[in-house]
Amino acid sequence: MAYTKSTEFNLEQQEVAQLAKVLSHPARVAILQHLAQVKTCISGDISNALPLSRTTVSQHLQELKNAGLIQGEIDGLTVCYCINQEKFDAATQSLGNFLNNIQSSCSSCGC
Amino acid sequence: MAYTKSTEFNLEQQEVAQLAKVLSHPARVAILQHLAQVKTCISGDISNALPLSRTTVSQHLQELKNAGLIQGEIDGLTVCYCINQEKFDAATQSLGNFLNNIQSSCSSCGC
DNA sequence: TAACTATGTCGTATGTTTGCGTTATACTAC
DNA sequence: GTAGTATAACGCAAACATACGACATAGTTA
Numbered sequence: 001m002a003y004t005k006s007t008e009f010n011l012e013q014q015e016v017a018q019l020a021k022v023l024s025h026p027a028r029v030a031i032l033q034h035l036a037q038v039k040t041c042i043s044g045d046i047s048n049a050l051p052l053s054r055t056t057v058s059q060h061l062q063e064l065k066n067a068g069l070i071q072g073e074i075d076g077l078t079v080c081y082c083i084n085q086e087k088f089d090a091a092t093q094s095l096g097n098f099l100n101n102i103q104s105s106c107s108s109c110g111c
Numbered sequence: 112m113a114y115t116k117s118t119e120f121n122l123e124q125q126e127v128a129q130l131a132k133v134l135s136h137p138a139r140v141a142i143l144q145h146l147a148q149v150k151t152c153i154s155g156d157i158s159n160a161l162p163l164s165r166t167t168v169s170q171h172l173q174e175l176k177n178a179g180l181i182q183g184e185i186d187g188l189t190v191c192y193c194i195n196q197e198k199f200d201a202a203t204q205s206l207g208n209f210l211n212n213i214q215s216s217c218s219s220c221g222c
Numbered sequence: 223t224a225a226c227t228a229t230g231t232c233g234t235a236t237g238t239t240t241g242c243g244t245t246a247t248a249c250t251a252c
Numbered sequence: 253g254t255a256g257t258a259t260a261a262c263g264c265a266a267a268c269a270t271a272c273g274a275c276a277t278a279g280t281t282a
Contacts, residue, residue: 008162009137020134026120029127036213051119093212101205102147114267
């Protein structure tokens with residue numbers, strides 16, 4: 001980790017940045033939207049709906065899973081991915097708090 | 112752009128991802144918080160307040176400026192950076208819409 | 223003019239992300 | 253057992269991000 005000083009910032013800043021990073025690729029945004037809308041959310045279906053290979057989609061799913069935003073349950077041959085609503089709510093609130101705090105405390109700078 | 116298929120997603124997905132990318136580094140999060148709180152938002156002051164070199168801070172400022180979230184006005188020898196409230200509000204709304212739409216349309220998957 | 227100060231740009235080193243082909247794993251059906 | 257299907261793991265190449273020192277630019281002051 002020689003070339004990232006991320007750890008020298010405070011926890012809120014790190015948390016916001018990490019959440020934002022998960023959302024910083026359109027594929028992951030699209031996957032979340034897809035999961036929210038579709039009932040049968042199988043990994044293969046997701047790659048069919050996206051302009052990416054199955055391998056790449058699987059990697060993005062893994063990142064969303066690591067962040068806790070989704071969860072996957074093995075159901076025989078297929079895997080059912082769903083949004084982890086509890087974690088997703090928490091993430092939404094963290095980001096929202098950060099954005100709203102900036103808006104409200106933005107003292108009209110003297111420029 | 113051989114190794115990024117970002118352009119093959121729809122505009123909302125690209126917009127959300129792009130905004131998230133700007134917020135995906137703690138330094139930029141910290142810069143925004145600093146700008147919101149401090150009146151005299153001079154470039155030198157910002158780099159003093161962060162555990163990064165002046166060069167690196169300057170680059171992060173440039174990215175925030177490219178995204179339109181901040182604006183900088185030259186005032187003689189110093190440069191005064193401020194949050195662009197109009198753009199920042201729009202960004203907050205875009206991200207908020209995306210997150211809330213997912214929450215509300217998240218049909219409890221049959222797992 | 224020259225010296226000083228504040229800021230931005232360039233080049234470079236290193237680390238991380240993206241994307242996919244190939245291979246491995248695991249379950250189902252026969 | 254074998255054949256077929258669905259998914260994950262491995263490994264590689266290209267692109268991008270992070271961080272900084274050194275140089276360039278532009279205003280200030282003497």
